[in-house]
């Protein structure tokens with residue numbers, strides 16, 4: 001019999017709960033679009049989408065494990081030899097098979113060095129073609145910036161010769177090297193992955209619980225989907241935790257009831273670590289000894305601007321994109337009647353400073369973006385943690 005952890009797989013390929021989605025702007029499924037893109041010889045495929053939306057899983061689904069060769073942007077540092085890595089990941093030995101570059105340098109002939117290099121590359125490309133391999137450069141944004149440009153340069157030449165590549169990245173981050181690279185224009189298949197809708201997320205719960213013989217009402221599946229904040233990974237996580245709770249109960253309960261949801265959300269946050277991010281946000285930038293204005297909330301707390309912003313993001317309903325008016329409304333709503341309210345400009349300044357503070361830190365801290373009067377939450381797991389974590 002299948003176990004819950006086989007059905008709901010937040011960290012791996014979800015064999016039993018894989019949902020095929022239709023992309024809103026084309027009316028076609030993502031699988032179809034990626035397949036179509038790979039088939040066009042001489043083109044590079046650029047797959048872009050927010051964090052945890054299923055970009056990697058889509059590549060694995062469409063290409064299949066026998067034909068996919070995955071490398072990550074994080075595999076590169078400035079000195080990494082692109083073709084050496086591409087060869088190694090496909091199981092080809094690079095140095096043993098071909099004359100190494102160093103020996104050539106000793107001979108001292110520039111010409112022969114170039115030729116040998118081309119030969120090496122050719123062999124790798126031929127091998128990929130012969131075995132029908134597709135190279136997926138995942139999380140391209142993790143490669144150092146100079147390296148991204150070099151990789152794009154290498155790819156430009158290789159794709160022309162029928163080498164198949166998909167470059168996967170987060171929005172905005174790899175634009176220059178790939179999408180805004182003049183050398184590649186007219187040779188790109190672009191696929192933008194949109195956030196998941198509540199309807200599509202609901203399917204994960206329905207399909208999964210059905211296989212486990214557990215019933216779930218559409219309204220319950222819908223609530224979990226809303227809390228999942230457009231992320232299929234969160235949906236998988238929460239469903240798996242619901243199963244764990246049901247199993248612990250041992251009462252042979254085979255329905256997902258309303259009462260269990262909050263506990264399941266809380267258990268789910270145990271998998272994430274955003275404590276430091278949240279405390280940094282609440283502290284805000286260094287005040288250099290000056291004290292900040294405090295505002296009294298309905299619940300009787302005294303919060304400064306940064307604490308108010310953090311609070312307001314966590315409010316109901318959970319939303320990944322908040323217009324400024326919405327942020328302001330939520331903040332005013334938190335405050336006690338008659339309490340002096342912060343000026344809109346002060347809220348905007350607070351948001352800008354917060355973005356600056358987080359933007360200068362490691363990736364895990366880049367959880368939001370304040371741009372053109374809209375506050376974007378970039379990481380669904382962060383917002384989920386903010387709502388349900390301790």
Ligand SMILES: Nc1ncnc2c1ncn2[C@@H]1O[C@H](COP(=O)(O)OP(=O)(O)OP(=O)(O)O)[C@@H](O)[C@H]1O
Pocket residue numbers: 009010011012013014017018019020021049050051052053054055056057058139204231232233234236
């Ligand atoms: N089509 C799908 N159907 C059901 N669940 C899915 C689907 N796609 C993704 N998921 C779930 O979401 C998880 C994350 O997916 P994936 O790793 O592909 O996201 P990603 O966009 O590559 O994230 P990152 O930006 O971190 O690389 C998967 O492990 C799986 O649990």
Ligand SMILES: [Mg+2]
Pocket residue numbers: 055056057138139
């Ligand atoms: Mg990925």
